[in-house]
Amino acid sequence: MLEPDLLGTKFTVPPVRSRLLKRSHLLTLLEQNRRVPLTLLSASAGFGKTTLLSAWASQYNGQVAWLALEEQDNDPMRFWAYVIAALRKAGAPVGAPAEALLHSSQSALLTGALTSLINELANLEQDIALILDDYHVIREQALHTSLQFMLEHRPPNLYLLLASRVDPALPLARLRARGQMLEIRETDLRLHTEEAGQFLRQVMGLTLTEEEIALLETRTEGWITGLQLAALSLRRHTDASAFIQAFTGSHRFILDYVQGEILELLPEDQQRFLLYASVPTRINAEICQALTGEAASQQALEGLERENLFLLPLDEERRWYRFHTLFREVLLARLQTSQPEQFLRLHREAALWYQRQGWAHEAIPHALATRDYVFVAELLGDCVERLSLQGELKTLLAWIKQLPTGVLREHPRLATSYLLIFNLLFPFSQQEQEEKTYLQQLQESVEQLLQSGNHTSLPAIEQDRLRKRLLILDTWKLAKKALSAGNMEQLSKVAEEMQHPELDDDALWQQHGLAPFAMSWRMAGNFPPMVTAIQKIRQRARIAQDRSQEVHILWGLIAAQIALGQLREAQDCCQDLQQLINSLKIPLPLAAYPTLFQAQLAYAWNQLDVAHRAARQAIDRTLPLQYMDILMGAYEVLVRVCIVQGDLTGAEQALSEMEQANQAAGIPLFRPWIEGLKAHLWLVQGNLAQAVGWAEHTPYRQEALTYSVYSRESTYLILARISLAQQNYPQALQLLAALLSSAERLSRAGSIISILAWQVAVLQASGARQEAKRVLSRLLTLAEPEGYTRVFLDAGEPMYQALQAWLATEQKLASPVLATYALDIFTAFARTPGETVVQPGTSLSSTTQTCPASPLLEPLTPREQEVLYLLAEGASNQVIAERLVVSLTTVKKHVGSLFLKLAADNRTHAVALARELSLL
Incomplete structure (x- = not known):
């Protein structure tokens, strides 16, 4: 993951000039900032706000994080990336989890990022003052809201100081009334x-x-x-x-x-130097030479500073400077009036100089000032890839939209990139008619270009690239429409009919081009094409040695493998993912995916303690971030484990938390999932009437009989279980048959195994014992290679009876491997003394006891045990390699495997968990 282009001068405290007017009474007043959350310096330009703050910062005995804001900082990702950089420059080791969320295209994760940052700041022992200079340039309401959130939840060791020409859009009246704000205004700053x-x-x-x-x-x-x-x-x-x-x-x-x-x-040459050098907001000798042609630009800058000509140094080395804002305005006004042709040329030269440095945030505003939008489009085309890798999609969106429609028609790559970025940032937004029309016109302009004879200047490879982009955009439209309307049938159709194109494109499309297809495939349960597409991208990433991109797709592959019943392969890929996360130091939320998968695999293998611990850990790590994909999956595992272990209060609590998280996120897709878990809990509690009442009034029953969508499959299975509990066997079998047909059509073995387990239970309970044994044979054959256990136990007493009958008549006819597997499952049904009779369709959760299970997903190998002992001694990877006489790569592989099996984040965590489990 690339870091955004951050200028060090923006978070460097301006040096205090040797000849400085000392304003002791104002410095004393500023010292009171520790008593309040916010200190506001609000006055017109030229009243010494920045000078006063830099003087105070130079004598402050705590950490000072300084950030000089500019127009380009109205992008929330860029703004908070700079804040984090400023905090780090001040010595605060914070921000890695928050940065991960800032790079995400999901704007809803901004609150999660701030929550993470606030929690990290709260753990610091030293006070830290965050100074935001020139806050008046911030106009983005999302930034005002996010800063207000930080103010309202700030840790007691954080103090915020704002310098602004106007009062910021914050609840100043409320802060003032509560005595939570210190104000220094123009009357205070005037010199007596x-x-x-x-x-x-x-x-x-x-x-x-x-x-x-x-x-x-x-x-x-x-x-x-x-x-x-x-x-x-x-x-x-x-x-x-x-x-x-x-x-x-x-x-x-x-x-x-x-x-x-x-x-x-002033001398004519000095006048000319001042006028030409006033075009950029920050200057150094190199850009001054590019603009003025003056070879001795460094000496010229130092001379201006000595003469007090409103030139302010931005660093201690006197490399970077800026003019006083008002003085620069005068210079620019004179330049534009006296030499308008030079004004445009200098902006163009400044844009090109910044572009050569790779500083798009400085280059594009200068390019826009030229009003040569073809030139702007060319520069934007060069920086789309870099800015998209940095996650600055909102900035790209704002810049591209400033181009006239006619220019965008001549630059179809930019037009299609705008459409993709809009979909990524606002996937389900209700658009105004004007916005809808604009988006439609953009796409139609590209379509018309390809359909007409005007595209002859485009190489064939470029035409093919644009057609593939249009296919991706069309898929976005269809998927969004289906999901927003809750039309699962249409979503299934999209997933089945659309083929993901092979992309030879820039980073933006390489990273996000799969998104609409993956969304459709996953929600519809059509995983084979998803796996194929991800495997191809993974192979290309490996060839290109792009390990970061592999991390970003590997979690999707593991989710698909689990759904396809490929548990062993999923475990191997999960280990690969954990090792990549560790070596690349990938932050949350991606770093929490292995923990979620550990929970799901552990539940499937009946390792309940591991599943409970991993699910809880995944929730704790991602709840502050409101990352719903992980949260919902982890909560489901936690609810099921609590039910199996007889902790019904814990199950209710987990369900309540799950529902609250979903309500806060406002995602309707998870609603059926939550309702199904509630009905499951009612069955276990013996509240059949409530479960039946829900089943009779839910719309999902009829949907399941006509078509099946993977996202609701667990809900449909609960409906079948309710029918079983009512002893309405034909209805249960009809529903299960519809589910099985859909799963078989899409080769979703994980679903097939779950459905077959309930078919066995229904058939056994209904008296169709021969048919039950036949289905059970198929189930055992499918489940044995992957080691499924819990799916049998969850089917309750009917499954126990079917296994008993199968072992009595089929065991000798089956292969030794299958017979041993069936016997192991049957043994796991061992009853406790005094067990009550289980009614058909109910779970054995609270009436049976599984055999003591290993505390790990898999036992440690002898070599892993040796590595664990050495980790506990504090040995480094290199020392372990030398002691065991193996390569460093082998050691890293063993350490990664230990982290995976223990569900640990790092060495310290792994050793602590091993001690808890008596492995040391």
Whole structure:
């Protein structure tokens, strides 16, 4: 995962100038910031807000995180990436989990990212002050909301200081009423007569009388920039008194005054340097040379700083500078008025210089300033891949939309990228008519280009690429429509009919081109094409040695393998995924997928303690992030384990948490899943009437009889179990037959095994014992290679009876492997003394006891046990390799396997869990 392009000068505290007006009373006031969550410095430009904060930061005895904000920081991902970088620069080791969520295209994960960041900050021992300078440039409401969230939930060791020209869109009145805000405003920042005298004499080096100082202070109203401008002019006047008498006017007058009294008195070459160098917001010698042609640009910059010509250093090395904002505005206004052709040329040169550095956030605004949108489109085409890898999709979306429709028609790659990004960021949004029309026009323009004869200039390979992009976009439309409407039949049709195209494209399409197909395939349960597509992408990633991309697709492959009943392969891939996560230090939520899969595999193999621990761990790690794909799967395992272990209170609690998480996320797709688990719990509690009442009024029964969708399969199985509990065997068998037909058609062996288990139970309970034995033989044959256990036990007393009958008549006819497997399953049904009679269709959860199971998914091998002992001693991988006389790669493989089997995050966690399980 690439880091975004972050300029170090933005989170570097501006150095304090040697000749600085000391404002002790304001510094003392700022020291009170530890008493309140927010300190606000709000005043017009030129009142010394930044200078005051940098002076305070230089004497603060805690950690100071500084961030100078710009227009480009209105992207939430970029804004918070900079905040995290600033916190790290200050010495706070935080932000890895939050960054993972910021890189996600799901905007809903922003709150989760902030929750993670706040929790990490709360664990720091030292106080930290976060200073956001120039906050007035932030206009994105999502950022105001997210900053308010941080304020409301901030840890007690975090203090926020904002400098802004306008009051920020935060609940200031509420904070003020509660005494939770310290305010420093324009009246506080104005220089009084004594301070004005110190500034003019000590900082600007002028010799003035008290009367002259008082007059200047009155004329400028204590505005420090006005005093500085006046002082620069005074240096060039022999009669100071006459100048001061004539010096009058508003701030606007003073800005106009700069041109005549400062710029025109400078040498022509220095004027030219100032005007040309004012185009970028930050400058160094290299970009100044590119813009001005001045080979001695570094010396020129240092000279301007010595002359106090409003040039402020941004680092201690004096490499990067910026002009005072108002002074730069004057320079730009003069440049645009006097040399309009140079104004556009310089913006173009600045854009090209930044593009060569790989700094898209600086290049594109300069390109846009040229108003040459073809030029902008060309630059955007060069940075789509990099910014998409960095997760800055919202920034890309905003930039591309600034291009006129006519330009986008001539750049179909950008048009299609805009459409894909929009789908990724707003997959289920209700669009305004204007937005719908715009999106439709964009896609139609690409379609028309390919259909007409105007595409002859496009190479054949480019035409093919665009057609494949359009196919992906069409699939998005169909999948979104089906999911939003809850039309599972249509979704199944999409999944079956659409073939994922082979993509030779940029990173944006390589990473996300599979998304609509995978979404359709997964929800419809059509996993074979999903596995094929992922395996091909995985192979390409391996050839390209792109291990990061392999992580991003491997979890989807494992989910498909489990659904296809390939538990052993899933376990192997899970181990590969865990090793990649460990070696690449992949953060949450991806880092939690192996834990979820461990829980699901452990439940299938009846390793209940491991399943419970892994499910709980997956929930704890992803609940703050509201990552629903992992949360829902982990909650399902937790509910089922609690039911099996007889902890019905725990099952109710887990179900309640599951429902609350889904309500907060607002995802209707999980609703049937949750309802089915509730009905399952009612059956176990003996509340058959409530379960029947739900079954009679749910719309899912009729859907299951006409077509089956994987996302609701567990709900349909609960309906069959309710029919079994009612002894309505024909209805149960009819439903199961419909489910089996669908699963067989899509070769979904995991589903087939579950359905066959309940067919055995229904047939046995109904008295069709010969048919039950026949189905059981098929079930045992399918389940044995993968070691399924729990699926038999969950089917309850009827399954126990069917196994007993099968062993009595079929055991000798079956293969030794299958006979041993059936006997092992039967043994797991061993009853406790005094067991009550189990009614047909009920679970043996609370009335049977499974044989003591190993605490691990698989027992440790002798070599893994040796590695575990050495880990407990604190040995490094290299030391372990030397002690065991094996390669370092082999050691890493054994360590990864240990982490997987123990469901551990790291070495310390693995050793602690091993001690709990008496493995050490």
